[in-house]
Amino acid sequence: MIEVKLHDVGEGMTEGEIAHYLVQVGDHVTTDQPVVEVATDKMVAELPAPVSGIVKEIIIPVGQTVQVGTTLLHIEASNASEVPVAVKPEVSRVSEPAPVAVAAPPAQASPSKRVLATPYTRKLARDHGIDIEAVTASDPSGRVSEDDVLRFVNAAVAPQETVPSVVEEEVTQQQTPPETIPFRGIRKQIAKKMTQSLYTIPHVTHFEEVDMTRLLALRAEWKTAGRNININAFFIKALIVALKDYPVFHAKLDEANECIRLEQDFHFGMATETPDGLMVPVIRHADRLSLTELHDQLISLQQRAQNGALRAADLKPSTFTMSNVGPLGSTGATPIINYPETALIAFHKTKKRACVDEDDQIVVRSMMNLSMSFDHRVADGATAVAFTNRFVSLIEHPTTLLLELI
Amino acid sequence: MVVGELTQERDLLIIGGGPAGYTAAIRAAQGGRKVTLIEQAELGGLCLNRGCIPSKVYAHAAEEMLRLPHLEDLGFTTPTVHDFSKLNAYRNRVVQQLRQGVAALCQANQIEHISGAASFLSEDRIGVESGHQFDTYRFQDVIIATGSHSIQHEESCRLNAEQLYQLEQLPTSLLIIGSDTLALEAAACFHALGTEVTLFADQLSLEPSVEKELKRTFKKQKIRLVSDVVTQIDASVDATVTVMKNGEEVTYHGAYLFQSLARIPNSLTLGLERIGVTLAEDGTIPVDAYGQTNQPHIYAIGDVTPGPQFATRAIHEAKRTAAHLSGQDVDPTTPYYPTVLRTFPPIASVGMTEQEAREVGHTVQSGQFPLNANGTTTIEGGSGFVKVITDEQTSLILGIHMIGDDAHRLVGQFTQALELTAKREDLLFPVMAHPSRSEALTESMEALFSQSIHLPPRQQIGSRA
Numbered sequence: 001m002i003e004v005k006l007h008d009v010g011e012g013m014t015e016g017e018i019a020h021y022l023v024q025v026g027d028h029v030t031t032d033q034p035v036v037e038v039a040t041d042k043m044v045a046e047l048p049a050p051v052s053g054i055v056k057e058i059i060i061p062v063g064q065t066v067q068v069g070t071t072l073l074h075i076e077a078s079n080a081s082e083v084p085v086a087v088k089p090e091v092s093r094v095s096e097p098a099p100v101a102v103a104a105p106p107a108q109a110s111p112s113k114r115v116l117a118t119p120y121t122r123k124l125a126r127d128h129g130i131d132i133e134a135v136t137a138s139d140p141s142g143r144v145s146e147d148d149v150l151r152f153v154n155a156a157v158a159p160q161e162t163v164p165s166v167v168e169e170e171v172t173q174q175q176t177p178p179e180t181i182p183f184r185g186i187r188k189q190i191a192k193k194m195t196q197s198l199y200t201i202p203h204v205t206h207f208e209e210v211d212m213t214r215l216l217a218l219r220a221e222w223k224t225a226g227r228n229i230n231i232n233a234f235f236i237k238a239l240i241v242a243l244k245d246y247p248v249f250h251a252k253l254d255e256a257n258e259c260i261r262l263e264q265d266f267h268f269g270m271a272t273e274t275p276d277g278l279m280v281p282v283i284r285h286a287d288r289l290s291l292t293e294l295h296d297q298l299i300s301l302q303q304r305a306q307n308g309a310l311r312a313a314d315l316k317p318s319t320f321t322m323s324n325v326g327p328l329g330s331t332g333a334t335p336i337i338n339y340p341e342t343a344l345i346a347f348h349k350t351k352k353r354a355c356v357d358e359d360d361q362i363v364v365r366s367m368m369n370l371s372m373s374f375d376h377r378v379a380d381g382a383t384a385v386a387f388t389n390r391f392v393s394l395i396e397h398p399t400t401l402l403l404e405l406i
Numbered sequence: 407m408v409v410g411e412l413t414q415e416r417d418l419l420i421i422g423g424g425p426a427g428y429t430a431a432i433r434a435a436q437g438g439r440k441v442t443l444i445e446q447a448e449l450g451g452l453c454l455n456r457g458c459i460p461s462k463v464y465a466h467a468a469e470e471m472l473r474l475p476h477l478e479d480l481g482f483t484t485p486t487v488h489d490f491s492k493l494n495a496y497r498n499r500v501v502q503q504l505r506q507g508v509a510a511l512c513q514a515n516q517i518e519h520i521s522g523a524a525s526f527l528s529e530d531r532i533g534v535e536s537g538h539q540f541d542t543y544r545f546q547d548v549i550i551a552t553g554s555h556s557i558q559h560e561e562s563c564r565l566n567a568e569q570l571y572q573l574e575q576l577p578t579s580l581l582i583i584g585s586d587t588l589a590l591e592a593a594a595c596f597h598a599l600g601t602e603v604t605l606f607a608d609q610l611s612l613e614p615s616v617e618k619e620l621k622r623t624f625k626k627q628k629i630r631l632v633s634d635v636v637t638q639i640d641a642s643v644d645a646t647v648t649v650m651k652n653g654e655e656v657t658y659h660g661a662y663l664f665q666s667l668a669r670i671p672n673s674l675t676l677g678l679e680r681i682g683v684t685l686a687e688d689g690t691i692p693v694d695a696y697g698q699t700n701q702p703h704i705y706a707i708g709d710v711t712p713g714p715q716f717a718t719r720a721i722h723e724a725k726r727t728a729a730h731l732s733g734q735d736v737d738p739t740t741p742y743y744p745t746v747l748r749t750f751p752p753i754a755s756v757g758m759t760e761q762e763a764r765e766v767g768h769t770v771q772s773g774q775f776p777l778n779a780n781g782t783t784t785i786e787g788g789s790g791f792v793k794v795i796t797d798e799q800t801s802l803i804l805g806i807h808m809i810g811d812d813a814h815r816l817v818g819q820f821t822q823a824l825e826l827t828a829k830r831e832d833l834l835f836p837v838m839a840h841p842s843r844s845e846a847l848t849e850s851m852e853a854l855f856s857q858s859i860h861l862p863p864r865q866q867i868g869s870r871a
C-alpha cells in the first residue's frame with residue numbers, strides 16, 4: 001500500500017486545502033496521473049500518483065486543510081501484468097461503472113423513458129464502463145449512437161491539455177461540437193476569487209491621466225548613469241506615500257467586528273500574466289526597500305512568473321494590488337479588487353499626446369491613464385480622487401519623492 | 407417426515423422449472439455455474455404443461471378449422487367431423503415432447519434436477535420436501551422462479567385458466583368473464599372449435615383501432631359479446647351469469663364458466679419471511695433491474711416478481727439474471743415486450759399506443775394500412791390492418807400494432823425496429839418480398855404521408871395529433 005502524502009509544491013508551503021479529488025476509490029491510476037488538487041492561498045497544484053495501482057482509500061475529505069506530510073490517500077500498487085491497461089488502456093482511466101449504484105428502473109418501467117440506443121450501443125457503453133445515460137446524443141431526437149459513446153469515452157480519457165488528433169478528425173466529420181478548455185486548477189481559482197470579490201465588494205472605478213514626461217526623463221537620466229530602474233518601482237514608491245496619506249485604501253473591511261483594519265505592512269501584489277493565467281506575486285515590506293532593491297525584486301518576480309516558476313513564498317497575501325497593463329496596451333479598465341483588499345490600481349499605456357501647457361502652448365507630453373477601483377463601503381469618490389491626485393502629483397514631479405525619504 | 411442428516415452443498419439453486427427456471431438453469435450452466443433445479447411438479451411449469459402450450463395447440467386447431475371454408479374455395483372437399491379426443495391426444499404428445507426436450511437439455515447441460523417443494527430454512531439453506539423425504543441444501547446463490555397460479559374454485563362448473571385446456575370433452579357452451587388475453591383467446595378458440603361462447607367484457611383494453619376491429623370480427627363470427635354489468639355468477643350445477651340490462655336482470659346459462667382473475671404469485675410457501683426477503687402487498691417479490699431481491703444472493707424472476715405476467719418476460723429475465731450471476735456484464739434495460747393475442751385473426755402489439763405516446767409528450771403521427779389491400783391477404787383470405795405510431799418531430803417509431811393473419815409472426819420484425827430505435831426512413835427503405843404480408847408494414851409507413859401505393863387518395867389513413 002502506497003501512501004500519497006501532501007508534499008511541498010512551492011517553496012515554504014506548509015499547508016494546503018484539499019480542493020478536489022480527481023479519482024475515486026476503486027479507480028485505476030497510472031504513475032504521474034494527477035489524483036488530487038490542493039489549493040493554497042494563491043494557487044492550486046495537482047499531486048500525481050507515485051505508482052500505478054488502485055485507489056484504495058481517500059483519507060482526507062475535500063475542504064480540509066492539512067499540513068505538509070499528511071497522508072491524503074492510499075494506492076495499492078499493482079504489477080503491470082495485473083492491470084488491464086495493456087489491453088484496454090482507456091478502461092483503467094474511466095471511473096468504475098456503477099450499474100449497481102444506478103437506481104434500477106422497476107421491471108415494468110415504460111420503455112419510452114429509457115435511453116434511446118440500440119442494444120449494441122448500450123453494450124458498447126457497458127464495455128467501456130460508462131453509464132449510457134451520461135452520454136449526450138448528437139442526434140436531436142436523443143438517439144445515442146456508437147459515435148456518441150466513443151466520443152464520450154475519448155473525452156474521458158483525453159489528457160487535460162491536449163486532445164488526441166484522432167478525436168479532432170472525428171469531430172470535424174461530425175457536427176463540430178464546441179472545443180472545451182478544462183475549467184479547473186488556477187482558472188477555477190481565479191474565477192472563484194473574482195466572483196467572491198465582485199459579489200462582495202460594491203466596486204467603483206475612476207479614471208485619471210498622468211503626465212509621465214518628467215518621470216521618464218528622470219529615468220532616462222539615471223539610465224545614462226548606469227542605473228536602470230523599472231517604472232513599477234517608482235509607482236510603488238509613490239503609491240506607498242499616497243497610501244500613507246489615505247490609509248483607507250490600504251485596509252481590510254472586517255464586517256463581523258464592525259471595523260476597518262488599516263494595514264501597517266506594505267505587501268505589494270503585482271497582478272501578473274503567467275502561462276497558467278493571472279497570478280498575484282507579492283513584494284513584501286515594499287516600504288523598506290530602496291528603488292534599486294524594488295527594481296531587482298520586480299525583475300526576478302517577473303522572470304519567475306513568466307517561467308511558471310513562482311514559489312509559494314511569492315504568493316503570500318498582499319495588502320494592496322497594482323496592475324501595470326501598460327506594456328500590453330489599453331487606455332482604461334474597470335479592474336476587480338483583490339479581495340479582501342479595499343482598492344486596486346491599474347496603469348495603462350503611456351502615449352505621446354499633444355497637451356496644452358501652463359503658457360497655453362501646445363506641447364508634446366507622455367501621458368498615461370490609470371484606473372482605480374475601490375470599495376465604496378469603506379471610501380467615497382472624493383477620497384479616491386484625493387488619493388489619485390496625491391499619486392499623480394508625485395509622478396508628475398518625481399523629485400518631490402525625495403521629500404519623502406526617511 | 408425424515409430429516410436428512412447432512413446438509414448438501416450446492417452452487418446455484420433455482421426454484422421452479424417453468425420457462426423462467428429452466429431457461430435460467432441452462433443459461434447459468436452455459437456461464438459456468440453448477441446448477442440445481444428444483445421443481446415440485448413437472449418440468450416446463452404451467453406454461454408448458456397447462457398454459458401457453460396446450461392453449462396454442464387448441465388455437466392451432468381452431469385456426470385450421472376456421473380455414474376449412476377457404477379450403478372449399480380452393481377446391482378441396484373438407485372434413486366435417488372433429489374428434490376432440492384426438493386433439494387432446496395431440497396436445498398430450500406435443501406437451502410430452504416439449505417436456506422431454508427440456509429434461510434432455512437440462513441433462514445435457516449437467517443440471518441437477520430435484521423433485522420436491524422448496525422452502526428456505528435460513529439465508530443460505532433450503533429444504534426440499536418430496537413425499538417422506540426431506541433434504542437440506544446449502545447454496546451460494548438462489549433464483550426464485552416459482553411463477554404464479556390461478557385460483558382453483560370449488561364449484562364443479564367453474565374453470566380456471568389451467569383447467570380450461572384440460573377438458574375431456576369439448577364444452578357445448580362456455581361463459582367467459584374478462585377482457586384480458588386469457589379471456590379473449592379462450593373465447594375465440596372455443597368458439598372456433600364449436601362451443602357456444604358468451605363473453606362478458608366491456609372494454610377490451612386493446613389499442614383502440616385494434617379493439618374496434620376485434621369487436622367487429624367477434625360480431626361477424628357470432629361470438630356473443632355482453633357488455634352489461636355482471637351482478638351474479640353461479641357455477642355449482644351449471645354455469646349462470648346474471649347481468650343488469652336496462653334495469654332488468656338477464657341470466658345467461660352455459661356448461662362451464664371461466665372468469666379470468668388476477669394470478670397469484672407463488673411466494674407464500676417459500677418461507678421468505680424467515681430470511682428477510684421483502685414481499686410486496688400483492689405477494690410479488692420486488693427486485694432490481696438484475697432480478698436481485700433485498701438479499702444480495704437471492705434473486706427472483708418471472709411471474710413471482712412485479713410486472714406483466716407472461717412467459718415472454720420470464721424468459722428474458724431468466725437469461726439476464728443467469729448471465730449476471732455467471733459474472734457477465736448484462737444489459738439491465740427493460741426491453742420492448744411484444745404482446746400477442748391468438749384470436750382469429752391474431753393481434754400483435756409492441757411499443758406505445760397513440761394515447762400513451764401523447765401522455766409522455768410525443769407529437770404523434772400515425773399511419774395505417776388495411777390488409778384487404780395487401781396481395782398476400784387477398785390470396786389467402788382475411789382482414790385486419792397494420793398501424794404504426796411515430797413521433798412527428800423526431801420521426802422515431804413509437805409503436806406498431808397489427809390485427810391480421812401472421813401478426814404473431816411479424817411482431818418480431820416490429821420489436822426489432824423499436825429496439826434498433828428505428829426512424830421512419832429505417833422502415834420505409836428496407837424492401838419487403840413481394841407478395842408478402844410484410845409489405846403491409848411498408849405501406850402503413852407510407853400512409854404517414856398519404857402515400858400508400860395500394861390505396862386511392864381518399865382512403866389513405868394517416869393522422870396527426
